[in-house]
Amino acid sequence: MAAARRSPRLKDVAEAAGVHISTASRALNERTAALLNPQTLERVRETADGLGYRVNGMARALKTRRSLSIGMVVPDITNPFFPPTVRGAEDVLDRAGYSLLLSSTDNDLGKARRQVAAMLESQVDGLLLAMALRDDPLVNELRSGNAPLVLVNRTIDRGGVSAVVPDDFHGALEAAEHLYSLGHRRLAFVGGPLATSNGARRRASFDQTVARLGLKEVAALEAVAFDEDAGYATAQDLLTRHPRVTGVVAGNDLLAIGIIAAAAERGIACPQDISVVGFNDMLLAGRLQPPLTTIRIPQYDVGARAAELLMSLVDDPDRNPETVLISGELVIRGSTAAPRAAD
C-alpha cells in the first residue's frame, strides 16, 4: 500500500520530462505555451498528466499576486433573496476562472469585519458586499483599501463605490400604484431598516407616491429587519394603531409573509380584508398561501451583474465607480384584491 506521497511539484514534472523547471512552467501555462517547441510542450504535458500534477495555487498566487478568488459576504445565505444572487455571481466568476469565498455576517459589524479581514488575508482579488448600510463603517474602510469592491443589493449614500442594486424607487412606486388602482385609499408601508438603502429608498418612494396620489390616511413603519418575525411584530403595531388600513406595501416578501400572518391571527384575511404586496419575488413566492403579489427583482441578474462589474474592476482598478440599477416588475397574484365594497 503506497502511502499517499506528497503531490508532485513542478520540479518533479520537469525532471521526469527532462527539461528545466521553467520550461515545465511555461508548458503548463496557456499564455506561455506558445513559446515552446510543440514537441517539448507535448512531452511535458503528458508527463504532468501521468504524474497527476496539479499546480499549487498558493505558490502561483504568491508570485503572480492574483489568487483568482473573490470574497462575497451576505447577511445570511439562508434568506431566500441571496441564493439566486450568490448563484448569479458564482456563475460569472466561474466562467472567468475565479472561485467564490462566501460568508454570512448576520448583520453583525464585528463579524463582518473579521470575515472581510480573513478574506483580505487570503488575498482575494475583489469583494462583493451585500450587507452595506447607508453609512457603513466597514465599506468606508474598504473603499480606500486596494481591493476592488462592489456593493450588491444595498448601497451607501455617498457614492464613490460601484454597486448593483434593485430599482427600489420604481418598485415601491409600482406597488403603491397597484394598490391604488385596485381602489385602496388607506395604505401603509412596512419597510425594512431605514439604515439600509433599500429600506430608505422604498420608503421614500412610497411616501412620495402616496403624496402624489393625494392620499391622506397613510402610515409608514420601520421593521427592525427584513425578515418574517420583524414583519409580524411590526404588523401587530400597525394593525393596532391603524386598523382601517386596507392595503400595505411591504419592504420585501419575508416581511409580507409576517404581515399576512399577523393579520390572519386577528381574523383579518388576505386578500379579502387586506391586500399586501411584497418585494423581490423570492423563490416559491407564487406558491404561498396566498400567492404573493410582489415586485419581481431578477435576483440572479443582480449577482451576475455585480460579478461582471467586479471582474472589470479587477482588470482595471482605476475604472470609475458605477452603480447599476436592476429594474423590477409588478407580478400580480393572490395577495392583493379590491377592497371590500362596503369599504
Next chain:
Amino acid sequence: MAAARRSPRLKDVAEAAGVHISTASRALNERTAALLNPQTLERVRETADGLGYRVNGMARALKTRRSLSIGMVVPDITNPFFPPTVRGAEDVLDRAGYSLLLSSTDNDLGKARRQVAAMLESQVDGLLLAMALRDDPLVNELRSGNAPLVLVNRTIDRGGVSAVVPDDFHGALEAAEHLYSLGHRRLAFVGGPLATSNGARRRASFDQTVARLGLKEVAALEAVAFDEDAGYATAQDLLTRHPRVTGVVAGNDLLAIGIIAAAAERGIACPQDISVVGFNDMLLAGRLQPPLTTIRIPQYDVGARAAELLMSLVDDPDRNPETVLISGELVIRGSTAAPRAAD
C-alpha cells in the same frame, strides 16, 4: 493624494520596529509570541497595527501547508435545502478559523470535476461534497487523494468515506405510516433519482413499509431530479396510470409541490382528494398552499455536523471514516388528511 501603495510586508513591520523579520513573525503569531520579550512583543504589535499590516495568507499557507479554507460543492445553492446546510457548515468552519469556498455543479460531473480541481489547486484543507451519486466517479477519485473528504446529504454505496446524511429510511417509513394511519390504502411513492442514496433509500424504505403493511395497490416512480418540475412531470405519469391513488410520499418537498400542482391541474385537490407528504421541511414549507406535511430534517445540523467531522479529519487524517445519520421527525400540516369517506 497618496497612491495606494502596496500593502506592508512583514519586512516593513520588522524594519519599522527595529527587529529582525523573524522576530516580527513570532510576535504576530499567537503560538510563538511567548518566546519574545514582552516589550519587544508589544512594540512589534503596535507598529504592525500602525502600518495596517495584514499577513499574506498565501505566503503563510505556502510555508505551513495549511490554507485554512475548505471547499464545499452543492448541486445548486438555489435549491432550498442547501442554504441552511451551507450555513451550518459555514458557522462551524468560521469558529474554527476556516473559510468556505462554495460552488454549484448542477449535477454536472464535468463541472463538478473542474470545480473540485480548482479547489484542490487552491489548496483547500478539506472538501465537503453534497452531490455524490451512489457510485460516484468523482468521489472515487477523491477518496484516494490526500484531501480529507466528507459527504453531505448523500453518500455512496460502498463505504469508506465519511458522510453526514439524513436518516432516509426512518423518514420514509414514518411518512408512509402516517398516510396509512390516516386511512390511506392506495399509496404511491414519487422519489428522486435512484442513483442517489436518498433517492434509493427512501424508495427502499417505502417499498418495505408498504409490504409490511400488506398494501397491494401501490406504485413507485422515479423523478429525474429532486425539483418541482420533475415532481410535476412524474405526477402526470402517476395520476394517469394510477388514478385511484389517495396518498403519496414524495422524495422531497420540491417534488411534493410539483405533485400537488399536477394534481390540482386535474381537479384533484390536496388534501381533500389526495394527501402528499414531503421530505426535509425546507424553509417556508409551512407557509405553502397547502402547508406541507413533511419529514423535518435539521438541515443546519447536517451541514454543521459535516463540518465538525471534516475538522476532526483535518486534524487527524488517519481517523476512520464514519457516517452519521441525522434523524428527522414527522411534521403534520395541511397537505395530508383522511381519504374521502366514500373511498
Next chain:
DNA sequence: AGCGTCGATGCAAACGGTTGCCGGCAGACA
C-alpha cells in the same frame, strides 16, 4: 575568572511557482 545556562533574537533555508534576461545552437547565407 571561567564556564554553563538560558532567554531573546538573528540567520538563512525552505515552501512551489513565474518570468526577465541571457546564452547556445541550428540553419541560412555569402
Next chain:
DNA sequence: TGTCTGCCGGCAACCGTTTGCATCGACGCT
C-alpha cells in the same frame, strides 16, 4: 567555413512567511 539571426530553453531572482538552528550577552555559580 565564418557570421548572423531566431528560436528554445536554462538561470536565478523573487513573491512573503515560517522555523530549526546558531549566536550572543548576561547572569549565577564555583
